[in-house]
Amino acid sequence: MMSLEQQPQQPGFPTTRLRRLRYNPAVRRLVQQTRLSPSNLILPLFVRSGENVREEISSMPGHYQLSPDLIVDEISQAVELGIGGVILFGIPAEKDATGSNALSDSGIIPQAIHVAKRAAGEFLLITDVCFCEYTDHGHCGPINKKTGRIDVDNDATLELLAEQAVVHARAGADMVAPSGMMDGMVGAIRRGLDTAGFSHVPIISYAAKYASAFYGPFRDAAESTPQEGDRCGYQMDPAAAAGQAIREIELDLAEGADIVMVKPALAYLDVIHQVSRRFPGVPLAAYNVSGEYSMVKAAARRGWLDEQAVVLESLTAIRRAGATIILTYWAKDAARWL
Ligand code: PBG
Numbered sequence: 001m002m003s004l005e006q007q008p009q010q011p012g013f014p015t016t017r018l019r020r021l022r023y024n025p026a027v028r029r030l031v032q033q034t035r036l037s038p039s040n041l042i043l044p045l046f047v048r049s050g051e052n053v054r055e056e057i058s059s060m061p062g063h064y065q066l067s068p069d070l071i072v073d074e075i076s077q078a079v080e081l082g083i084g085g086v087i088l089f090g091i092p093a094e095k096d097a098t099g100s101n102a103l104s105d106s107g108i109i110p111q112a113i114h115v116a117k118r119a120a121g122e123f124l125l126i127t128d129v130c131f132c133e134y135t136d137h138g139h140c141g142p143i144n145k146k147t148g149r150i151d152v153d154n155d156a157t158l159e160l161l162a163e164q165a166v167v168h169a170r171a172g173a174d175m176v177a178p179s180g181m182m183d184g185m186v187g188a189i190r191r192g193l194d195t196a197g198f199s200h201v202p203i204i205s206y207a208a209k210y211a212s213a214f215y216g217p218f219r220d221a222a223e224s225t226p227q228e229g230d231r232c233g234y235q236m237d238p239a240a241a242a243g244q245a246i247r248e249i250e251l252d253l254a255e256g257a258d259i260v261m262v263k264p265a266l267a268y269l270d271v272i273h274q275v276s277r278r279f280p281g282v283p284l285a286a287y288n289v290s291g292e293y294s295m296v297k298a299a300a301r302r303g304w305l306d307e308q309a310v311v312l313e314s315l316t317a318i319r320r321a322g323a324t325i326i327l328t329y330w331a332k333d334a335a336r337w338l
Helices: 025-030 068-080 108-119 154-171 185-195 213-222 242-254 266-278 290-301 307-321 331-337
Strands: 041-048 054-056 064-066 085-091 125-129 175-178 204-209 259-263 284-288 325-328
Touching: 041 068, 041 108, 041 331, 064 068, 068 085, 068 108, 068 331, 085 108, 085 213, 108 125, 108 154, 125 154, 154 175, 154 185, 175 185, 185 204, 204 242, 204 266, 213 290, 242 259, 242 266, 259 266, 259 325, 266 284, 266 307, 284 307, 290 307, 307 325, 307 331, 325 331
Parallel strands: 041 064, 041 085, 041 325, 085 125, 125 175, 175 204, 204 259, 259 284, 284 325
Antiparallel strands: 054 064
């Protein structure tokens, strides 16, 4: 792409009239550069233990905590709509200090993968690899008590993440998505997967994940709000230099990440843009997060916004900023609208 300085000089008005490219819908379509396709969208799903459980998440209308048997219906719809894949978040029946359900071959995610794979073997199943949904304290790994404040023990978490990723791969996950923002997590998971015979399983890393208030509704959905403290000691500071996002991504790539992600999407389009420019050969994903969904849903319910128009415009903006892959709670709706 040409930079602004390199654009050739154009004659001014009235020789140049940019509206000539907008007058006719066919011409508008012809000159479009940003196009959305269902195959680039990923649908997040929340799995909880039980049977025939379908509990609406009050802050995310249209999304549910679903038991594994009902996940199958969602996946069949996603297949039908041509969506790129789903990402599964597990909510175990019992949470404890270490998040042990996350390491069990009969845990909630392996259960869901088994039924999903039986129903739609070829369909892309990604799993979120993190502990905040499994620990009773709601943090993304075991707490390090030595520092005297709430602090996730980085290095102790690495082995656990590798183990969790192997549990998912053994159950049949096609791709794993570490979201805990621990230093070294991608390398630890890559080594773990390779050693266990899963060198073909790619890692999509939440590489530049900000400590964002836009995750509020997700934490209702996953019941993963930290009981004490916050995630500012591991997730990125929204006010940090965008260069820190670049460093996070460089490190994750060096550790073996196959796809990198920026999260959230809409308040971080500048970061998405810089990353896409800096790493043109690396598939880039962006997570259009829960708070971004709930805001629009709330306004649309009051008749203040046209949901479809706002969503397609937002997804187009994320795409135009440089993300190819978009994780979005609107994946099914967007696929229908497209
Ligand atoms: C788990 C995780 C979170 C999200 C994705 N993975 C929550 C968090 O970090 O608190 C947020 C997704 C969303 O808001 O839609 N670490």
